[in-house]
Amino acid sequence: MVQPKLIIHGGAGSSLKGKGGIEGLRQTLYGILDDAYSLLRAGKCAKDAVVRGCQLLENEPRFNAGTGSVLQSDGQVRMSASLMDGTSQQFSGVINVSRVKNPIELVDYLQQERDRILSDYGAAELARELQCPIADPITDNRLEEWLQDRQDNFRRGMANVIAEPVEDDNAGRGTIGVVALDAEGRLAAGTSTGGKGFERIGRVSDSAMPAGNYATRLAAVSCTGIGEDIIDECLAAKIVIRVSDGMSLQAAMEKSFAEATENQRDLGAIALDAQGHIAWGKTSDVVLAAYTDGDRHGDSLEAEPGTQVQAI
Numbered sequence: 536m537v538q539p540k541l542i543i544h545g546g547a548g549s550s551l552k553g554k555g556g557i558e559g560l561r562q563t564l565y566g567i568l569d570d571a572y573s574l575l576r577a578g579k580c581a582k583d584a585v586v587r588g589c590q591l592l593e594n595e596p597r598f599n600a601g602t603g604s605v606l607q608s609d610g611q612v613r614m615s616a617s618l619m620d621g622t623s624q625q626f627s628g629v630i631n632v633s634r635v636k637n638p639i640e641l642v643d644y645l646q647q648e649r650d651r652i653l654s655d656y657g658a659a660e661l662a663r664e665l666q667c668p669i670a671d672p673i674t675d676n677r678l679e680e681w682l683q684d685r686q687d688n689f690r691r692g693m694a695n696v697i698a699e700p701v702e703d704d705n706a707g708r709g710t711i712g713v714v715a716l717d718a719e720g721r722l723a724a725g726t727s728t729g730g731k732g733f734e735r736i737g738r739v740s741d742s743a744m745p746a747g748n749y750a751t752r753l754a755a756v757s758c759t760g761i762g763e764d765i766i767d768e769c770l771a772a773k774i775v776i777r778v779s780d781g782m783s784l785q786a787a788m789e790k791s792f793a794e795a796t797e798n799q800r801d802l803g804a805i806a807l808d809a810q811g812h813i814a815w816g817k818t819s820d821v822v823l824a825a826y827t828d829g830d831r832h833g834d835s836l837e838a839e840p841g842t843q844v845q846a847i
């Protein structure tokens with residue numbers, strides 16, 4: 536038996552301006568950690584804890600996944616999510632699905648299917664088959680943000696997918712991810728997003744690709760940040776493969792983040808290995824990561840801006 540570990544993220548990006556809202560954000564992340572960790576404590580597998588953590592993060596409107604997802608250029612929400620079970624080494628995903636509450640639930644179902652990655656129309660068909668209730672993930676804040684940017688002719692390249700000024704209640708919105716190690720030493724990773732915001736119709740996020748979410752028996756990683764940067768680095772798969780080839784998780788993270796910095800990427804990642812090491816890394820100002828071993832919590836919320844990797 537091993538001591539279960541859990542790490543989650545709520546996005547990465549520009550600085551959390553001011554400190555006022557950090558504590559609220561921390562409590563939100565710790566509450567979700569505790570809920571998902573209780574499954575690991577009860578002997579559930581890593582994949583189940585990942586799905587639970589992703590559901591809770593998708594339901595939290597301050598994050599850019601599920602409810603609270605950013606709007607694309609045409610004012611619609613299209614969400615992408617994926618899940619990888621390190622034990623079976625099977626990846627499943629949905630790309631640009633609309634009108635469902637929890638994309639991660641579709642992805643969980645797809646784990647046992649022969650066709651494991653579905654895009655927009657196919658994902659909608661699956662949601663209908665599974666009788667998922669129709670849900671509207673658009674929040675007032677996201678709509679207002681889109682209307683404002685439409686007035687400005689979408690001059691900002693992307694929405695506030697990441698850390699907002701924390702004076703208001705919208706602090707720390709971003710793509711979400713969960714990585715778990717269960718009591719039997721099994722690993723899993725899940726990631727869910729509304730995308731970058733204001734993107735072209737049909738743009739595909741890294742969050743439903745092995746570049747953004749990857750796991751084997753040895754390590755598991757979930758990424759956040761600019762999807763194109765994550766894809767160009769093939770970040771999640773690269774870190775996991777480095778561990779499979781014998782590097783420590785810390786060394787794999789440090790090398791991968793040094794390369795990403797060299798290539799001027801804007802991204803972050805969370806990771807676990809089979810020995811129970813916990814790690815997060817970023818090239819962006821902040822990554823909103825929080826983790827627990829069941830006894831203690833930790834987080835990256837007040838880390839210095841710029842490239843940083845921490846392995847515990």
Ligand code: ASP
Nearest residue numbers: 710730731740759760762
């Ligand atoms: N990686 C996501 C995307 O580009 C965005 C994010 O992580 O916030 O779709």
